[in-house]
Amino acid sequence: MRRIFSLILLLPFLVCSQESDTTKKRNSFVVFPAISYAPETDLQLGAVGIWVLNNEDNFQSGFQRQSTLTPYFVYTLKKQSIAVANLDYYFPNGQNLNTAVRYYNFPDSYFGIGNDNDPDVSEKYTNRFFQVDGQYLIPVNEKVFIGGAYDAHFTNIVNVQEAGLLDSQRPIGIDGGNLFGVGPAFRYDTRDYTVYPSSGYFISSRIVFNALGDFDYTTYVADARKFINLKDKKHILAFQFRAQFTSGADVPFYKLPQLGGDERLRGIANASLYRDRQMMYTQVEYRRPLFWRFGMTVFSGVGDVAYSPNDFDLTEFKYIVGVGGRLSLIPDKQLNARLDIGVGRGGQTGIYIGVSEAF
Template structure:
């Protein structure tokens, strides 16, 4: 599947809908590209659809600042052989004042899988259930200086859950089995010294936020989330070889959190290789991953990655014997000639014999 997709992209790039540059006195540049999608993931199986890449540059006369940040938009629509419909757009706006508005919008008709809760669930024992939902999640940040941003995080989500009669969800009856509204808002702060938001090769990013979910602001559940994300990037043996690593921790307090909002450690941006992102979920999660990135030729690149993590209910349950490990490799295709915005394809393997394929936009971290 990976080889087929690369061949498809290689042919499409010659006749892509757009890869244009519009130059004005203030050096505003607008670049865009459009591609069909043929992909595979463990959650959705075969994917067919389309994806677009839009990058807006607003360079100032006389050059850019040390940590110049372009605006990027990546919408896509996908239909899967698992009878899923995914409409998703990622937005990362940087205004001339330095204000950053980054968010993801999702509209999913998404038959999903439930494996239970905890770090020792059985990947072979699960229930397929209906999970149709819409979501708007992101941050609105104001710069304190060129590296420090502060502001608000927000999450608006509505789920329509349709469990099977007599299935695991009905028997275990976790919180949230009837779906409903999740509304959260809270403080956020980022430190960002990366030399690029699209494909960083130097610098670090530290993101932190607290999400307050409650009925008082329109939701149906009361709980608090704490999120920490640290990333570092540097050259290794030359500018075409980049080493990146990430440590991420997500915690939840409160007993009124729906099961579909519990933390996970698997997925295309997390530990890649598990049969499904929901195989291991719980109130707390921590993981570490490292990735070596190599430019190859033309617009193609390759990566090697590895990671380790764990989900748990309370810190007393932390146990080195329960840590899960992954490793894998992947390919990269630069969607635009002059912008390092990649479409990526990865295959990951786990310590318990699972493996998974992924196709996504941007780097995993």
């Protein structure tokens, strides 16, 4: 998908807070209409909802770990649709369910596999899939969690151009397929706040053995973050390193690690531009308030994809720099809407709209 321009308007529509009891614990719910346009989709209409629970009664007395539910739906004039519900729920005993349910009937672009694809050479196809993935974690203490991860993915690839790039290369998964994987998960979490942390560490890892269904491979993910409070919990320096590796010869192309998008190296022209069996990147971000409900951020990052870990070459790494604006949606929950503009290697650009921070 060659992004020319995308304008997304998020307008506050409804904000309500509910007092749950006399201790003044508050749950907040907000709904926004979403209107956007992109050349590949035409006009997009939808809605985004955010529900934040305070969770002050759970056993994590030293940390504010709030539960959030974020559903959204988008429909375009080209009859494309996407529906997603993200849930991050902390039970009173500290156990955590972090899961996402997704349905996509949406166009995508295939640029090939590798780290040197041309952003101007791609092919449109439609990826229809239903996915449920996430993890369930049990606390060992207030900082350490262990548990299991899962991924169920049911895919149908349609509208492939005859004799086109995708049809000619015929990567694994071109006919779609089903997979189900499970494996162990670990988390070390000392963030002072989950929605908008100002200090602490977040280190997580998981291994997913995809041994059921039409494919047989293993995914390894490691994610390490550090947050530094520079001044009054308002000026924050955030770091992240993330790696995703795969093993096994049977990885469908649409499940290969990808570089780019609204969370990883914002500034790469398309989230599908660079994909391969291995991926790693690091990024840093400075966040600060401005006035009223507005804030800003500046960020940079570097990373790449490769066929094997030995194939990473520092001279080929992709880099990005960018700036972003923030609008506080629920001030007492520190939940922001964000608009980020990134510039990448070779003059690539990306515009991103989202809710909550990239990491």
